[in-house]
Amino acid sequence: xxxxxxxxxxxxxxxxxxxxxxxxxxxxxxxxxxxxxxxxxxxxxxxxxxxxxxxxxxxxxxxxxxxxxxxxxxxxxxxxxxxxxxxxxxxxxxxxxxxxxxxxxxxxxxxxxxxxxxxxxxxxxxxxxxxxxxxxxxxxxxxxxxxxxxxxxxxxxxxxxxxxxxxxxxxxxxxxxxxxxxxxxxxxxxxxxxxxxxxxxxxxxxxxxxxxxxxxxxxxxxx
Amino acid sequence: xxxxxxxxxxxxxxxxxxxxxxxxxxxxxxxxxxxxxxxxxxxxxxxxxxxxxxxxxxxxxxxxxxxxxxxxxxxxxxxxxxxxxxxxxxxxxxxxxxxxxxxxxxxxxxxxxxxxxxxxxxxxxxxxxxxxxxxxxxxxxxxxxxxxxxxxxxxxxxxxxxxxxxxxxxxxxxxxxxxxxxxxxxxxxxxxxxxxxxxxxxxxxxxxxxxxxxxxxxxxxxxxxxxxxxxxxxxxxxxxxxxxxxxx
Ligand code: SF4
Ligand code: FES
Numbered sequence: 325x326x327x328x329x330x331x332x333x334x335x336x337x338x339x340x341x342x343x344x345x346x347x348x349x350x351x352x353x354x355x356x357x358x359x360x361x362x363x364x365x366x367x368x369x370x371x372x373x374x375x376x377x378x379x380x381x382x383x384x385x386x387x388x389x390x391x392x393x394x395x396x397x398x399x400x401x402x403x404x405x406x407x408x409x410x411x412x413x414x415x416x417x418x419x420x421x422x423x424x425x426x427x428x429x430x431x432x433x434x435x436x437x438x439x440x441x442x443x444x445x446x447x448x449x450x451x452x453x454x455x456x457x458x459x460x461x462x463x464x465x466x467x468x469x470x471x472x473x474x475x476x477x478x479x480x481x482x483x484x485x486x487x488x489x490x491x492x493x494x495x496x497x498x499x500x501x502x503x504x505x506x507x508x509x510x511x512x513x514x515x516x517x518x519x520x521x522x523x524x525x526x527x528x529x530x531x532x533x534x535x536x537x538x539x540x541x542x543x544x545x546x547x
Numbered sequence: 548x549x550x551x552x553x554x555x556x557x558x559x560x561x562x563x564x565x566x567x568x569x570x571x572x573x574x575x576x577x578x579x580x581x582x583x584x585x586x587x588x589x590x591x592x593x594x595x596x597x598x599x600x601x602x603x604x605x606x607x608x609x610x611x612x613x614x615x616x617x618x619x620x621x622x623x624x625x626x627x628x629x630x631x632x633x634x635x636x637x638x639x640x641x642x643x644x645x646x647x648x649x650x651x652x653x654x655x656x657x658x659x660x661x662x663x664x665x666x667x668x669x670x671x672x673x674x675x676x677x678x679x680x681x682x683x684x685x686x687x688x689x690x691x692x693x694x695x696x697x698x699x700x701x702x703x704x705x706x707x708x709x710x711x712x713x714x715x716x717x718x719x720x721x722x723x724x725x726x727x728x729x730x731x732x733x734x735x736x737x738x739x740x741x742x743x744x745x746x747x748x749x750x751x752x753x754x755x756x757x758x759x760x761x762x763x764x765x766x767x768x769x770x771x772x773x774x775x776x777x778x779x780x781x782x783x784x785x786x787x788x789x790x791x792x793x794x795x
Pocket of ligand 1: 706708711713714728773775
């Protein structure tokens with residue numbers, strides 16, 4: 325088991341495991357966000373629960389942040405190593421003849437998602453941390469006695485440029501997932517009679533989840 | 548057919564190479580790509596110039612010796628073939644054709660279009676074999692019952708000719724398809740099970756030491772492989788490697 329991360333197969337496996345974790349997290353994030361379209365109260369309650377329950381805050385959240393950092397750092401390491409494996413490039417290289425644009429540009433789609441995460445943290449995560457851990461207000465309430473989460477969400481999606489940036493980032497997320505989903509399964513060695521079905525499911529996942537996030541952003545912008 | 552060839556010329560391993568342009572005429576669609584290069588070379592020799600060095604041997608798609616990156620793809624625009632099986636009818640009169648060596652640090656250029664693929668041999672030496680008792684009581688391979696499905700898959704993996712197109716096509720210069728074919732052909736058969744753990748660990752270690760890149764599942768190798776070696780072999784190697792790492 326020692327030194328598994330020093331081998332190409334081991335690195336690939338670790339990359340896939342962090343990807344699985346992030347893909348599950350995405351579903352959970354989406355499930356809570358979509359509540360905001362149906363009911364402000366339910367969304368508020370779910371957000372308050374996620375924001376104050378200790379298991380989520382002190383166990384899942386740090387793991388998630390470490391997962392993102394690991395996935396990003398490993399992605400960079402792989403990219404640099406892979407570029408160095410061919411010091412003299414082809415004069416003519418027809419990548420489209422044998423692979424998809426998505427599969428060849430994971431580093432760029434990933435980098436855009438990372439930039440987006442910076443904006444997203446600035447918008448939602450840092451203010452939350454400030455209120456909860458700097459101001460020490462764990463109530464989740466506004467001055468008028470109502471929960472602040474839904475209010476905060478709607479307020480953020482007023483600006484057109486922010487909504488546009490969010491939508492753009494979700495398009496890149498879809499491009500990243502279109503390759504990433506099935507790639508993660510292949511990396512852990514799952515390639516069998518279910519693979520075709522899984523690929524179809526992966527494509528649906530890669531389109532539906534980001535599209536859902538786009539819908540939520542636009543919904544709040546126009547309401 | 549009249550064509551313009553843009554060929555990578557490089558005197559030796561240490562020289563700096565460059566693309567040189569050669570016009571060529573009188574090429575028939577029924578000629579193979581290598582015959583076209585033969586005509587070019589005859590021409591160059593007649594003119595007292597140095598012919599273009601390129602690898603070839605069987606010229607019937609079985610040895611894996613011919614290489615070449617043609618118009619941005621290993622073995623050229625056709626699928627499921629080697630360069631010696633590529634016909635000139637795949638090109639049109641007036642076309643410009645780029646001809647480059649397979650590129651990867653682990654495949655250094657020796658001269659012009661000839662690259663050193665001995666890194667593949669070293670990976671094979673690291674574990675691509677089985678130990679057979681030859682003391683007189685060897686069991687005939689045909690006497691060992693093997694599931695038809697496994698036998699077929701092992702056979703398919705064994706059709707890899709070690710050409711290196713998988714590495715050449717991969718944006719990461721990864722040798723996973725080749726190594727996984729060599730691991731699979733043994734992993735699926737009872738004779739290969741005995742050394743399975745060390746085999747996969749040693750072959751992957753050697754592959755990494757040779758400086759091949761990391762696979763990111765772009766699937767380019769499978770598309771360009773002249774023998775249709777499937778990505779399923781890479782998945783199998785990943786499984787083999789992980790379980791061997793847990794054991795070892
Ligand atoms: S896997 Fe295919 S492309 Fe790679 S060396 Fe074997 S035959 Fe050639
Ligand atoms: S020369 Fe033998 S495969 Fe092409």
